[in-house]
Amino acid sequence: MSIIGKKIVTSYFETKQVNNIKTRIMNNIDWKNLPFGYMKTDYNVRCYYRDGKWGKIETSSSEEISIHMAATCLHYGQEAFEGLKAFRCKDGKIRIFRLEENAARLQSTCRGIMMPELPTELFREMCIQVIKMNERFLPPYGEGASLYLRPLLIGTGAQVGVKPANEYLFMIFVTPVGPYFKGGFMANPYVITRKYDRSAPLGTGVYKVGGNYAASLRAHTEACAGGQYACEFYLDAKEKKYIDEAGAANFFGIKNDTYITPESTSILPSITNKSLMQLAQDMGMKVERRPIAIEELATFEEAGACGTAAVISPIERVDDPEMGTSYNFGKEPGPWSKKLYERLRGIQLGECEDVHNWNTVID
Numbered sequence: 537m538s539i540i541g542k543k544i545v546t547s548y549f550e551t552k553q554v555n556n557i558k559t560r561i562m563n564n565i566d567w568k569n570l571p572f573g574y575m576k577t578d579y580n581v582r583c584y585y586r587d588g589k590w591g592k593i594e595t596s597s598s599e600e601i602s603i604h605m606a607a608t609c610l611h612y613g614q615e616a617f618e619g620l621k622a623f624r625c626k627d628g629k630i631r632i633f634r635l636e637e638n639a640a641r642l643q644s645t646c647r648g649i650m651m652p653e654l655p656t657e658l659f660r661e662m663c664i665q666v667i668k669m670n671e672r673f674l675p676p677y678g679e680g681a682s683l684y685l686r687p688l689l690i691g692t693g694a695q696v697g698v699k700p701a702n703e704y705l706f707m708i709f710v711t712p713v714g715p716y717f718k719g720g721f722m723a724n725p726y727v728i729t730r731k732y733d734r735s736a737p738l739g740t741g742v743y744k745v746g747g748n749y750a751a752s753l754r755a756h757t758e759a760c761a762g763g764q765y766a767c768e769f770y771l772d773a774k775e776k777k778y779i780d781e782a783g784a785a786n787f788f789g790i791k792n793d794t795y796i797t798p799e800s801t802s803i804l805p806s807i808t809n810k811s812l813m814q815l816a817q818d819m820g821m822k823v824e825r826r827p828i829a830i831e832e833l834a835t836f837e838e839a840g841a842c843g844t845a846a847v848i849s850p851i852e853r854v855d856d857p858e859m860g861t862s863y864n865f866g867k868e869p870g871p872w873s874k875k876l877y878e879r880l881r882g883i884q885l886g887e888c889e890d891v892h893n894w895n896t897v898i899d
């Protein structure tokens with residue numbers, strides 16, 4: 537970069553050099569100790585929906601958005617999001633895990649809260665673009681870290697009466713995130729919350745919308761307040777008899793070589809859970825999706841919470857303080873949980889064969 541007076545002249549080659557210098561600076565990031573939090577990156581990508589159609593992909597280096605104060609996302613919760621990860625792999629390539637599944641889930645959420653569906657192709661193109669533009673933030677292979685993609689779709693059209701907006705903004709930002717388990721794969725205690733529900737049986741629990749999280753903040757804060765528990769655990773809202781899910785992660789239990797996960801109309805269909813069900817089957821386990829009564833917890837040999845952030849978070853214990861009961865699975869992750877975790881991580885990192893074609897590979 538040469539500075540002539542106040543004018544900054546940057547050729548493409550020079551930009552490359554500057555980026556390389558930035559890369560070197562960024563390599564001072566302590567990848568191993570990155571939190572699961574926000575870090576500013578170089579660019580985000582955006583696409584507006586106006587006059588009944590999606591526009592062109594725009595890129596921005598601003599962390600801010602400007603929207604109308606009567607936008608439906610602010611008043612009536614017209615907001616959907618996704619979460620997926622990209623990995624720098626052993627062969628040097630970048631892999632995005634189950635992008636099409638995330639696109640499909642976002643489309644389902646769109647139908648659920650009356651927003652225009654974002655085409656899978658547009659979703660794919662924007663994911664690839666935002667990763668390429670922020671490549672220097674992609675953690676190197678072997679550090680346990682990854683690049684987290686956060687797509688979000690909001691109603692931006694002004695509306696005072698309760699109805700869907702006529703304008704929307706879809707955007708994706710990225711942030712490097714560290715390994716979920718800093719001290720290795722570890723089990724955590726959970727607590728059943730009987731005072732609060734996350735979602736109603738025929739409500740929006742199956743959609744990935746911010747409103748479900750607003751509904752969970754109080755339960756989550758109270759559950760974690762004493763420092764004793766990692767997360768709250770929800771029961772079905774109607775009967776309070778069955779297990780729904782754990783905060784922002786699906787539940788699974790294992791016994792007699794069978795992987796069992798709840799069937800419920802109020803839980804979010806986790807893509808990690810879907811993947812684990814497939815892997816369990818591949819490994820010769822039986823897989824069951826059915827209601828799980830609370831008491832059945834006592835019969836599981838292993839239990840875990842699953843989601844994009846941690847893949848599997850083994851459950852050490854589930855306490856039900858109001859009932860004075862506690863279900864224990866042990867401090868050490870069980871053998872099946874370990875195997876499933878390692879296989880899924882192996883596929884994400886390009887170490888195991890991707891037999892189901894889950895990865896989008898960027899060369």
Ligand SMILES: *Cc1c(COP(=O)(O)O)cnc(C)c1O
Binds near residue numbers: 807808843
């Ligand atoms: C996102 C989410 C999950 C996990 O889904 P993945 O696709 O596996 O990341 C589980 N429960 C809730 C409520 C969620 O929002």
